[in-house]
Amino acid sequence: MTAPARFSLNQQTVRQWSLPELAAGCAAAGVRRVGLWRGPVREYGAEAAARLVRDAGLTVSSLCRGGFLTAADPAGRAAALADNRAAVEEAATLGTGTLVLVAGGLPPGSRDLPGARERVADALAELGPYAAGCGVRLAIEPLHPMYASDRCVVSTLRQALDLAERFPADQVGVVVDTYHLWWDDTVAGQLVRAGEGGRIAAFQLADWVTPLPEGVLLGRGQLGDGCVDLRWFHERAGAAGYRGPEEVEIFQPGLWARDGAAVLAEVLDRYERYVLGIPAVTGK
Amino acid sequence: MTAPARFSLNQQTVRQWSLPELAAGCAAAGVRRVGLWRGPVREYGAEAAARLVRDAGLTVSSLCRGGFLTAADPAGRAAALADNRAAVEEAATLGTGTLVLVAGGLPPGSRDLPGARERVADALAELGPYAAGCGVRLAIEPLHPMYASDRCVVSTLRQALDLAERFPADQVGVVVDTYHLWWDDTVAGQLVRAGEGGRIAAFQLADWVTPLPEGVLLGRGQLGDGCVDLRWFHERAGAAGYRGPEEVEIFQPGLWARDGAAVLAEVLDRYERYVLGIPAVTGK
Numbered sequence: 001m002t003a004p005a006r007f008s009l010n011q012q013t014v015r016q017w018s019l020p021e022l023a024a025g026c027a028a029a030g031v032r033r034v035g036l037w038r039g040p041v042r043e044y045g046a047e048a049a050a051r052l053v054r055d056a057g058l059t060v061s062s063l064c065r066g067g068f069l070t071a072a073d074p075a076g077r078a079a080a081l082a083d084n085r086a087a088v089e090e091a092a093t094l095g096t097g098t099l100v101l102v103a104g105g106l107p108p109g110s111r112d113l114p115g116a117r118e119r120v121a122d123a124l125a126e127l128g129p130y131a132a133g134c135g136v137r138l139a140i141e142p143l144h145p146m147y148a149s150d151r152c153v154v155s156t157l158r159q160a161l162d163l164a165e166r167f168p169a170d171q172v173g174v175v176v177d178t179y180h181l182w183w184d185d186t187v188a189g190q191l192v193r194a195g196e197g198g199r200i201a202a203f204q205l206a207d208w209v210t211p212l213p214e215g216v217l218l219g220r221g222q223l224g225d226g227c228v229d230l231r232w233f234h235e236r237a238g239a240a241g242y243r244g245p246e247e248v249e250i251f252q253p254g255l256w257a258r259d260g261a262a263v264l265a266e267v268l269d270r271y272e273r274y275v276l277g278i279p280a281v282t283g284k
Numbered sequence: 285m286t287a288p289a290r291f292s293l294n295q296q297t298v299r300q301w302s303l304p305e306l307a308a309g310c311a312a313a314g315v316r317r318v319g320l321w322r323g324p325v326r327e328y329g330a331e332a333a334a335r336l337v338r339d340a341g342l343t344v345s346s347l348c349r350g351g352f353l354t355a356a357d358p359a360g361r362a363a364a365l366a367d368n369r370a371a372v373e374e375a376a377t378l379g380t381g382t383l384v385l386v387a388g389g390l391p392p393g394s395r396d397l398p399g400a401r402e403r404v405a406d407a408l409a410e411l412g413p414y415a416a417g418c419g420v421r422l423a424i425e426p427l428h429p430m431y432a433s434d435r436c437v438v439s440t441l442r443q444a445l446d447l448a449e450r451f452p453a454d455q456v457g458v459v460v461d462t463y464h465l466w467w468d469d470t471v472a473g474q475l476v477r478a479g480e481g482g483r484i485a486a487f488q489l490a491d492w493v494t495p496l497p498e499g500v501l502l503g504r505g506q507l508g509d510g511c512v513d514l515r516w517f518h519e520r521a522g523a524a525g526y527r528g529p530e531e532v533e534i535f536q537p538g539l540w541a542r543d544g545a546a547v548l549a550e551v552l553d554r555y556e557r558y559v560l561g562i563p564a565v566t567g568k
Binding site: 150212226 | 390394395396397398403428429430432433436439443466467468469492494495496497498499500510511512513
């Protein structure tokens with residue numbers, strides 16, 4: 001059994017699986033790439049996790065996530081930088097060249113979005129050379145504007161590229177995630193820009209479904225269940241020169257309540273139909 | 285008792301009030317402008333509502349709302365156009381020159397955002413001349429991108445202006461609502477553009493607070509409780525030449541559970557402090 005070559009399973013899609021279950025489940029399904037998260041990796045031990053996935057024939061497409069770089073106070077800022085250096089080292093240990101960064105939200109009581117965005121740039125200036133020295137690229141992920149206050153002050157692909165382009169392309173890239181960007185009618189042009197500059201460091205997929213749940217964190221849709229033209233993103237990123245992993249990352253309790261192997265099989269089927277555009281097998 | 289001259293109370297902020305209570309409550313507080321909604325106006329009768337507010341010394345800053353113009357089927361489209369003509373007539377009856385339009389979301393099963401946006405433009409071409417003939421301007425309201433799939437395919441001020449500028453300025457304008465636009469770092473330039481073209485048809489205020497509630501409709505914040513720099517919007521709109529009403533429109537069950545007059549007094553206090561920048565009275 002073999003999954004499409006560029007397909008990657010982000011472990012949050014099957015949060016019910018431990019790391020060993022993830023490695024075994026992916027191997028059984030012919031999946032060759034996984035996106036990992038720092039929490040479970042640190043719990044298991046980064047070295048041990050690296051061995052585990054390597055022994056299962058897997059490569060790590062990205063590590064999620066560093067970032068949260070908007071603190072205005074010196075202590076908070078120093079702690080964030082130290083934590084991000086540790087994240088860079090964990091990424092290097094796992095053998096992935098991509099560390100996903102979520103910028104962080106506004107500090108409590110602040111209304112200064114431009115100031116917060118500038119502090120992110122300052123942090124990238126400190127972290128970029130260190131990351132590149134470890135063979136890791138920082139990948140800024142623009143998050144949907146509904147997270148702008150409490151999670152990520154970088155809301156569009158243009159903003160992410162404006163930030164990234166202040167630094168060498170081997171230090172800072174961007175994440176293209178369909179869930180966050182689908183609504184934006186400027187995204188086609190920004191994908192071209194990102195491709196031309198060699199800035200697409202990661203590509204993630206989830207669908208948009210409503211109603212959104214309280215807190216709006218865990219409402220992502222299975223591929224094909226929502227209104228995002230996933231194939232359009234796949235084709236536009238490809239036309240812009242992106243040939244890297246396509247990671248499916250769906251935060252959804254409905255998927256976590258099911259058997260992990262069944263979820264992975266469904267994700268693979270949906271990926272082929274809605275992302276690659278391969279018709280469903282008749283009678284399936 | 286007199287409220288600031290440009291202040292307007294959108295009736296959704298005090299949904300607990302009937303129309304007569306709204307008229308009396310505003311008169312008692314020295315408020316001279318109200319924003320009305322079609323549902324309560326139709327229930328009361330548009331003619332009677334017009335008399336009621338006029339007799340209380342109030343003018344109507346805007347009527348919310350028409351729109352929902354994205355239906356792809358001929359019957360749905362015809363029904364939407366008829367409903368919007370009725371809304372135009374209700375606005376004219378109320379003596380307001382501004383009918384707020386919410387574009388509408390994607391039809392069920394559709395992934396075609398550009399197509400839906402184009403159908404909105406087609407509808408404006410039909411409705412604009414009729415509205416202008418009634419002395420009413422259609423005011424396109426860009427809604428936060430979190431509503432792009434199910435409520436409004438127009439998500440940014442730039443998109444709203446791109447649409448409006450296809451038509452004469454007396455037919456189609458835009459709504460500037462801080463709740464929907466605060467996160468967008470291109471909004472300063474778009475406010476200048478909107479002002480230069482004479483396109484700012486309405487200005488609405490609410491604050492952004494988290495966590496968002498399920499469905500994300502009723503989570504707006506009282507002025508000053510969130511992270512929006514309301515005064516910045518007030519000043520930028522003013523610098524762009526806007527001198528019209530500033531309508532406070534907060535959908536929040538917490539406000540509806542309280543005494544309407546107390547809510548209005550709080551809104552007025554917050555408006556003075558956080559929008560106009562008048563310091564709070566000492567000891568208050």
